[in-house]
Amino acid sequence: MNIQKSIHYFQEAQRLLPGGVDSPVRAFKAVGGQPLFIERGEGPYLFDVDGNRYIDYVLSWGPLITGHAHPKVIEAIQEAAVKGTSYGAPSPLEVELAKRVIDFMPNIEMLRFVNSGTEATMSALRLARAYTQRDKIIKFEGCYHGHADMLLVQAGSGVVTLGLPDSPGVPADTVKDTLVATYNDIASVEALFKKYPEEIAAIIVEPVAGNMGVIPPVKGFLEGLKKLTTEYGAILIFDEVMTGFRVHKGGAQTLYNIQPDLTTLGKVIGGGLPVGAYGGKREIMQMVAPAGPMYQAGTLSGNPLAMVAGIAALDLICDQKVWDEMEARGKQLDAGIESAAKRAGVPVTQTRVGTMRTIFFSETQPRDWNSVKGADKVRFGKFFRKMLENGVYLAPSQFEAGFLSITHDRNVIAATISAAEKSMMAL
Numbered sequence: 256m257n258i259q260k261s262i263h264y265f266q267e268a269q270r271l272l273p274g275g276v277d278s279p280v281r282a283f284k285a286v287g288g289q290p291l292f293i294e295r296g297e298g299p300y301l302f303d304v305d306g307n308r309y310i311d312y313v314l315s316w317g318p319l320i321t322g323h324a325h326p327k328v329i330e331a332i333q334e335a336a337v338k339g340t341s342y343g344a345p346s347p348l349e350v351e352l353a354k355r356v357i358d359f360m361p362n363i364e365m366l367r368f369v370n371s372g373t374e375a376t377m378s379a380l381r382l383a384r385a386y387t388q389r390d391k392i393i394k395f396e397g398c399y400h401g402h403a404d405m406l407l408v409q410a411g412s413g414v415v416t417l418g419l420p421d422s423p424g425v426p427a428d429t430v431k432d433t434l435v436a437t438y439n440d441i442a443s444v445e446a447l448f449k450k451y452p453e454e455i456a457a458i459i460v461e462p463v464a465g466n467m468g469v470i471p472p473v474k475g476f477l478e479g480l481k482k483l484t485t486e487y488g489a490i491l492i493f494d495e496v497m498t499g500f501r502v503h504k505g506g507a508q509t510l511y512n513i514q515p516d517l518t519t520l521g522k523v524i525g526g527g528l529p530v531g532a533y534g535g536k537r538e539i540m541q542m543v544a545p546a547g548p549m550y551q552a553g554t555l556s557g558n559p560l561a562m563v564a565g566i567a568a569l570d571l572i573c574d575q576k577v578w579d580e581m582e583a584r585g586k587q588l589d590a591g592i593e594s595a596a597k598r599a600g601v602p603v604t605q606t607r608v609g610t611m612r613t614i615f616f617s618e619t620q621p622r623d624w625n626s627v628k629g630a631d632k633v634r635f636g637k638f639f640r641k642m643l644e645n646g647v648y649l650a651p652s653q654f655e656a657g658f659l660s661i662t663h664d665r666n667v668i669a670a671t672i673s674a675a676e677k678s679m680m681a682l
């Protein structure tokens with residue numbers, strides 16, 4: 256595989272950008288080798304600057320459920336661009352996208368658009384604290400909710416992959432109200448509520464964990480969170496930045512039929528442009544300025560290009576048939592990988608919910624951060640590099656989700672399975 260140009264760009268980038276990248280997970284640190292520099296994407300494929308083509312399962316870390324450069328999304332952006340790139344005033348596009356989001360997730364009554372998932376979660380937590388007039392929050396070990404200070408505690412793949420358990424620069428005082436519980440362990444949450452019955456403002460949770468590899472919630476876990484938050488007067492926040500429009504058309508809240516008080520969204524909602532959102536019960540959302548006193552703002556929030564990209568993407572995935580097809584492709588891939596691993600005698604456990612999946616190099620299915628760590632990272636690194644040589648681009652860490660798109664058709668999946676067969680045999 257010739258990656259001469261990528262090597263050249265990476266050398267230059269490392270002089271100008273810390274680690275040569277603008278987000279740490281892109282750096283291939285966990286798997287060895289160096290990142291590829293990308294020239295373009297098309298459908299399920301990425302093309303690097305040396306002209307190599309890869310079937311892409313990263314999809315910009317989740318947003319691209321319609322594949323790269325979908326003609327409908329690109330057309331919408333082009334049409335919007337000639338009308339101006341930002342107004343700093345309301346436009347009908349915000350109403351259009353809001354209506355669509357609420358159609359997908361009827362539990363959301365009102366929402367506010369922001370520019371990233373990080374902004375969505377930090378704002379939702381500020382809102383929950385304002386509404387309950389309490390300070391403490393509960394998060395789960397191995398769940399990631401963006402890089403806000405108060406959330407950089409036991410924060411999953413990106414942080415852990417680099418061996419930074421927490422981050423320097425986060426004052427101890429900022430995280431003193433962040434309580435950490437064990438994913439899929441309702442007793443660990445109950446214990447915190449017993450200890451601080453009137454101080455916990457909110458639980459924030461990935462309803463299907465995606466940032467320690469895909470870990471589905473065990474039966475009763477999400478129901479238990481709903482029950483405890485109701486009982487103790489705390490706010491339940493589903494961080495659906497990754498799972499929204501991914502595990503099911505209506506997100507995890509529809510799939511598992513649990514109504515969180517607040518929901519955070521990102522990734523798919525922007526169709527590949529920077530958008531996030533937080534929303535939920537009207538009574539709570541009415542506290543957001545200027546309707547209420549909780550301040551939160553954004554110069555480029557509701558940006559017209561981002562709104563039209565989001566509208567185009569959601570319109571492409573609103574038909575249930577699209578979801579049935581993606582489910583069938585998910586099953587095809589599960590079965591193919593399973594038989595490839597069996598034939599090669601490599602123990603793997605796969606997890607998948609809708610269009611999110613992980614291949615764990617582990618005999619048993621992990622259920623929390625502690626058991627995830629038992630997966631064989633070294634073997635994953637080897638598999639990752641072999642897959643790349645065989646034309647498949649996986650997330651460069653054992654502890655990440657892989658994604659499908661509407662462009663990953665039967666043939667693309669079959670090609671992926673052949674690559675996996677060769678790669679497993681070489682382990």
Ligand SMILES: *Cc1c(COP(=O)(O)O)cnc(C)c1O
Binds near residue numbers: 466496522
């Ligand atoms: C990606 C992600 C975020 C952060 O979103 P950014 O747009 O990267 O700031 C927050 N929560 C979850 C669950 C995510 O997967």
